[in-house]
Amino acid sequence: MLKFYSKLLPVVLLVFSFIPNIAQEPLPLGSLEVSGRIKINGKAEKLQRKRFYLLRGGLEENKNLIKKLESAEITSRDCFYSQMQASPQFICWLKEENCESPYCREIDKTAIESVPEFQTAFQKGLRQFGKSRSTIAQSWLITNLSPPLSSGFYLRQKSLLESLLSIVKPLQSSMTDSVSVKAIFIDIPLNLPETDGKKKKSETFLVSNLLPLEVGDKSYIWTCETEISNGKLAKLVLQVPEGDKKVKNCEVFVKDLPVCKTENCKK
């Protein structure tokens, strides 16, 4: 028995000596930079602070998702708030700085005076926190705003996203910033299997904003495939199709935004 173990020991040691080497093999990781600087009819536009999603596989592998994206129902910001019976002043306040919700920016005294919903919420705050605490009533005004007006649009978008993502789970998501207008994906784990003794050099991924982005009077959804390889920064520049010309390696869905009756806003 002892002899058996003494023979087995070198074999065990040999096996274990390989384990650290296997563990040391670094996992292939890639990175991707998505540029949100686009041109629409020759005019430069920036897709700032927009979220993009990274999915494994290309256009073909994600064709079911792409079908869903193509038929996704779009509710524009203006239509949503019109449906919520928001006052024209409220919608104009949002449009003034292209905000999607009242969380976007400070609600100042002028806004409280001019937007009926803000005035009501402010008065409610005064009653709640005390007349001497008008600062709290103002800076916490949003807590007295009706939920559909404060977070309704966000929840609508979230629910659309959840329905789109019911069939697929993105690997990562990232937002474009406002200055460089780039979304950066880093440490993307790559599947680079060996075929015929050769290791695959890159993996195909799909990049999409999933939720339609409003630019002017149109909405845009990009689904673009891109190759990402180990240790290199891949770059993807989003493009808008011109006329009937398709964007290479992309399906871009451009739709007219539904028109909702909103009053003209004074500047």
Next chain:
Amino acid sequence: MNKNRVKILFLVLVVSACATSFWNKTSAQKGRDTYLHSSASHKKINCSSCHKSPTSNWSSARGYPDVADYPDHDSCINCHRNDFFRGNRPAICSICHSNVSPRGQARFVFPVKNRSQEFKTIFPHDVHQNIIASNEKKYDVAVAHFVKANFRTMFDDDKKTQFNNCAICHPTATVLPQFTTFKQSKTEFLVEPSADNFTAKAEFFKDMPDNHASCFNCHYQGQKPVRTDCASCHRLTSPYFESKTVQRYSLKFDHASENHANKDCTTCHVRITQTSDLRSLLNADVPLLTCSTSSCHGDELSDEIGKREKSIADKEKIFQCNYCHTSAIGSFKIPASHLEQSK
């Protein structure tokens, strides 16, 4: 002789009074520190069934509606009725009261700052970035990841719109915080760190919230989680003592410098937009590629690595990387991540 006796007696009385008060205090503190939110029975109870929000003293204690005091007796008495009548100085009283007596009203300051923390705070950065997002932006510079955040430019001009942004919770520090560099493994140590000709300034750093005010301005009511949903943001964890010391790899990074202040926070903190839990991030991190692929610092990394390699090849005093780092980091072996990026 009599005078001396009186003096001695007086001294003894003073000393014993002090000792008694000291004993009482330490005993009371011990009692205070025995309370555990994580006990099996307490875990079953909703936070709001004990903690009122806001407490009646909010105005004087905080200046904004907040949980600013201990729960009332009725939240303890259902389960601990007998404990209230145990002994002359019931131990249960000393959890909140600094002076345990039938008429003792005084309580410890709430919350107890020097107790170990029992909760971690959950703040989903990604959700907040999404909800504050705007449709499109008109300004070209100085905006951060929530919406149109900036560190300086817009806020200098009162006439311009103030957008909600990272700076709501993370304003530029006005007081220099305690800071240090991240501890490195000694095996990577290459050369004795040399003296640094460098002084950190308060504006190099950003503050973070340490009270409810910056959450309650949106979540007091209406928008979930509201002020009574404590467990939505606070999760029980093993007790820990919070460190106020900021740790950095690149201590020399100045958030307020002109060419940094005009960037988005997310231009560098790229992972912030991806996560709902900062604990999944490494040091709220700024990946090296955000600097090494920039037009500003693209060459610096290669330069520093070149100087290090040359000093080793020439058998000179080993070059300590000092463009971003102080010598506490710059004296260490160059990590693979840096070598990879410099290619």
